[in-house]
Amino acid sequence: MEAPLFMLESGHILEPGEESTFFIGSDGKGFLVLPDDFMRLISFQMSDWDRPVFEAITESDPIYRQQASPFKGICGNPERPVVALVRRAEGKVLEFYSCRNADATIAQACYLPIPRIDADGALDIPEDLYSATVYRAASLVLAALGDQLATTMLELSKSMI
Template sequence: MTVYQLDKITEDVRVALDQNTTSDTLKIIGDVDTLALDDIIKSKIVEAVKRVHSSAPPYLLDGGHNFADAIYWQEHESGWVLLPEDFMRFVVFQMNDWERAVFNPINTDDPEYEKQSSRFKGIRGTCQRPVCAISIRPEGRVMEFYSCKSTDALVSRAVYLPYPKIDKYGAVEICQRCYDAVVYTIAALVLTTFGDTEKSSALNELAKSVLI
């Protein structure tokens, strides 16, 4: 993930607005004080990053934060790890004795989830076909994993995307390959504020088109 200054994002959003709006809309925006417009743009940044990071294809998520500092083992060489409080989206998880990583965890209401408690090894997730599930425990929100060859296995990869936030330096983390989509999404949110829903929808579609 790359750290972007709010002023840089604001500048790029202004360019996107100039290039993708009609003269009538530009006149309305032009009537707004520059500082006021900048404040409106900055107020949309966190929401835009959240939307884009939540919907982007996994292969565009370049980076994130690590998790799974501690493993809690259960029967059948399965276990769970506590998810961070700022956990927003799962990126990847892999134990070092698995043949492949998991990029799409299941939920507890998924039919596959019940199979993970089966006493028959071939029905549960295995090292060849591992399964991860997001669930709730008394300790908080966790990610369960099924399963390993032994409880000596270690985490080799565990990455998630946090809820976006603006840091004390006036910057925010954004996946680099999602940046253009974030800029267009902010511009769309700004246009909605000014009542131009048609152009806002067009910019939202443009944002989706660059997430391919």
């Protein structure tokens, strides 16, 4: 989660599955229900936006309250888009602000999934983060054992990111 985007892999494509998982209202504001394995947004862009968004805000961000504004200049817009990670009854949702109209489509959407152990018993870790991950794991093991080297390993891990 702490790694800069350039150290991450290209990610997985984020696309709506069912009709109900993607919605754009008449005001151009919409949402996309995220998959269960969603961990971090890499990029998101609607077809009528001038640029992609690489970082999402949350409900606690002061900018999030501005997205409810009916005025185009205050909430996100195609020139200055905003996306927010929000929890709803449907699960984790990516809200996006705002499109020119309800006909826009997803042009680009990538995310980083939660790491899982695959069939070979391995984790899919970006190559650039391998050493930092090994030191972070060592830090956790040493902390569990009460060893003072845990802090050193944690600092080494952070310095590699």
